[in-house]
Amino acid sequence: MADEVILLDFWASPFGMRAKIALIEKGVEFDKREEDLSNKSSLLLKTNPVHKQIPVLIHNGKPICESLVVVQYIDETWGPESPLLPSDPYERSRARFWADYVDKTMYSAGRSSLWLTGEAQEAAKKEYIEFLKVLEGELGEKAYFGGKRFGYVDVSLIPLYTWFYVFETLGNYSIVEVCPKVVAWAKRCMRRESVAKSLPDQHKIYDYFLELKKKRQAQ
C-alpha cells in the first residue's frame, strides 16, 4: 500500500517551507493542506495538541511536529541515497548545531525587528544583522553550509530568504551589502527545484506582512 503523506501547512510560514523542501528533495508525494491559522482545523488541533502550530507531517496516520524534527524524520524515512544530514556523527552534530543556531537566533530576532518599535526595533535589527554575519562567516567559501552538497542547515535557513525583502524594506538596509556570500548562497539554493517550488515570491510575502500588520493594528 502506498504511503499516505499529509502536510498541514501555511503558505507564508518559513517552518512549513522547510518540510516542503525536504519532501521534494526526497521525491515524496504529499497532500498539502493549507491551514487557516485564525481558525485551525480539528486535524491540526488533534495532531499537534501541544503547540497547535503548523507544520505537521502526518505519515500513515502518525503525526510529526516541529519543523526541524519533521525534516530529520523525512531524511531518515525516505531517499537514503540523497541524505540531508551527513552520516559522520561529528558532522551531523555540527549540522544540528547550526540549524539550532538558526532557530534560536534568526527567527526570533527577525520577528522582533518587524514587530517592535523605536529603539527596541533598532536593537533587534542590529542583532539580526550580527546573527547573519555569523552565518556569513560559517558559510565562508563553501557552496552550501555542509560543503558541496545541499543539506540540513540549508533547508533550515533558506526559507528566511523569502522574508529578506520585508526585512530590507522595512529596516531600510541591504543584506547583500553586509552578507554577500549568504545572498549568493540563497540564489544558488533558489536554483534547486525543491526550493524554488517551496518559497513564495518575496513581494507576495511583503504584501502579506503589511496586510497582517494592518489587521493587528486595527485590533
Ligand SMILES: N[C@@H](CCC(=O)N[C@@H](CS)C(=O)NCC(=O)O)C(=O)O
Ligand atoms: N518551532 C515551530 C514553529 C512553528 C510556527 O511558529 N508555526 C506558526 C506559523 S509560522 C504557527 O503555526 N502559528 C500559529 C500559532 O502559533 O497559533 C517549528 O519549527 O515548527
